[in-house]
Amino acid sequence: METLEGAELCFPHLLNASCRRPTHPRSETYILLSSISVLTVALNLLVIISISHYRQLHTTTNLLLLSLAVSDLLVGLLMMPVEIVLTGACWLLGDLLCTLYYVVEFIITSASIGNMVLISVDRYVAICDPLCYPTKVTPRRVKICVCLCWMCSVFYSSLLLNDQLMKPGRYNVCYGECVIVLSYIVGSVDLLFGFLLPITVLIVLYMRVFVVAVSQARAMRSHVVSVTLQPSGTGTAKKSEMKAARTLGVVIAVFLICLFPYYCASLAGHDTLITASSLAFYIWLFNCNSCLNPVIYAFFYPWFRKTIKHIVTLQILQPDSCEANIL
Numbered sequence: 001m002e003t004l005e006g007a008e009l010c011f012p013h014l015l016n017a018s019c020r021r022p023t024h025p026r027s028e029t030y031i032l033l034s035s036i037s038v039l040t041v042a043l044n045l046l047v048i049i050s051i052s053h054y055r056q057l058h059t060t061t062n063l064l065l066l067s068l069a070v071s072d073l074l075v076g077l078l079m080m081p082v083e084i085v086l087t088g089a090c091w092l093l094g095d096l097l098c099t100l101y102y103v104v105e106f107i108i109t110s111a112s113i114g115n116m117v118l119i120s121v122d123r124y125v126a127i128c129d130p131l132c133y134p135t136k137v138t139p140r141r142v143k144i145c146v147c148l149c150w151m152c153s154v155f156y157s158s159l160l161l162n163d164q165l166m167k168p169g170r171y172n173v174c175y176g177e178c179v180i181v182l183s184y185i186v187g188s189v190d191l192l193f194g195f196l197l198p199i200t201v202l203i204v205l206y207m208r209v210f211v212v213a214v215s216q217a218r219a220m221r222s223h224v225v226s227v228t229l230q231p232s233g234t235g236t237a238k239k240s241e242m243k244a245a246r247t248l249g250v251v252i253a254v255f256l257i258c259l260f261p262y263y264c265a266s267l268a269g270h271d272t273l274i275t276a277s278s279l280a281f282y283i284w285l286f287n288c289n290s291c292l293n294p295v296i297y298a299f300f301y302p303w304f305r306k307t308i309k310h311i312v313t314l315q316i317l318q319p320d321s322c323e324a325n326i327l
Contacts, residue, residue, distance in 0.1 A: 010176025040076030095169025
């Protein structure tokens with residue numbers, strides 16, 4: 001009986017202090033989660049290779065897409081595999097590495113959200129103030145903003161988890177557990193700066209972009225009608241308006257669907273216990289945003305489909321392929 005009980009423990013030699021092994025998920029669950037991780041890595045790696053290799057893609061907007069792809073790649077490369085292992089296994093790497101894992105997770109997700117905000121600001125300036133865009137948004141300024149985004153993410157995450165870093169494993173009740181606890185105040189701060197402010201900025205900026213895009217489409221329609229005296233521009237204008245509305249809706253909806261459940265615990269008004277098992281569904285939903293980001297921000301660009309073809313067919317290995325006409 002003692003042998004059977006010991007087999008169910010993370011550390012059988014610590015009968016009174018060891019955690020019980022979590023139940024193993026079904027094999028279908030492992031396959032699904034592994035597929036999401038591989039897809040996240042593959043899509044973001046394609047974005048990184050495309051923007052880094054082809055010289056025509058070295059633009060200010062694509063620098064932001066590159067930073068977003070790097071943060072999302074790290075989600076699929078570091079965070080998702082660890083969470084897959086922890087869904088059916090004990091934490092065997094010690095309290096310090098447990099805390100550092102969550103710090104890295106906060107850094108990566110914060111950087112990803114920050115990059116999305118930077119992209120929305122870039123699109124706002126490009127569409128609402130196109131004449132001043134080349135002078136306001138320069139490569140040097142974009143690089144500085146990207147560096148500040150990552151530095152702020154490191155500072156923000158370290159500040160949120162300062163108590164955990166000072167005393168790793170302070171909330172663990174047994175050996176083999178990896179737990180961090182966000183107090184009500186810390187959870188509220190994270191809710192404000194990690195979710196409410198970014199989504200507010202995204203909504204305000206994209207709504208402004210949408211209004212300007214619709215106005216431009218209507219102006220183009222009026223110009224076409226006045227010049228050609230034909231109503232054919234109506235369909236084109238309506239198509240442009242619907243495309244702008246659909247893109248806006250997809251960006252906001254995906255962000256809300258993926259991030260809102262994760263912050264429900266903060267909205268509930270009590271301390272937030274974060275473990276790989278108790279919040280597994282919400283964490284994976286949160287991380288799925290990193291898989292969808294390259295689809296939303298890159299697959300809408302024709303050049304991305306063209307670079308995928310070049311990479312898959314190995315044309316990227318040809319001499320001077322970086323000078324290829326992609327746009």
